[in-house]
Amino acid sequence: MDIDRITLNPAVMGGKPCLRGLRVTVGTVLGLMAEGVSRERILEAYPYLEPADLDAALAYAAWRLEEREEVLTAA
Numbered sequence: 001m002d003i004d005r006i007t008l009n010p011a012v013m014g015g016k017p018c019l020r021g022l023r024v025t026v027g028t029v030l031g032l033m034a035e036g037v038s039r040e041r042i043l044e045a046y047p048y049l050e051p052a053d054l055d056a057a058l059a060y061a062a063w064r065l066e067e068r069e070e071v072l073t074a075a
Contacts, residue, residue, distance in 0.1 A: 005056035017060060019053045029057040 007021045017026040024046055032042050039054055 003056075003060070005053055006060045019049060019057060022048060024049060024053075026057045026060055029054060030061055033058070 005020055006026065007018050008015060009018070009021065012018055012021060013023055013025050018024060019026065019029065029042065029049075032045075033039075033054075039051065042054065043049055043051065
């Protein structure tokens with residue numbers, strides 16, 4: 001996964017994962033793909049995105065789904 005394309009910055013889009021520091025969130029791209037919008041149409045709508053950004057968004061989402069969060073308790 002090209003993790004360098006995914007950025008997390010509290011000052012950009014409320015700290016949501018974005019593509020290359022742009023104001024396009026991973027969630028926006030995934031939502032469009034889930035609705036059946038083609039990669040070509042997404043790239044037309046966001047001309048500053050690159051095909052590798054779409055791949056990175058999918059890879060990041062898959063990676064996040066594999067994570068398991070544990071609740072920490074005080075001893």
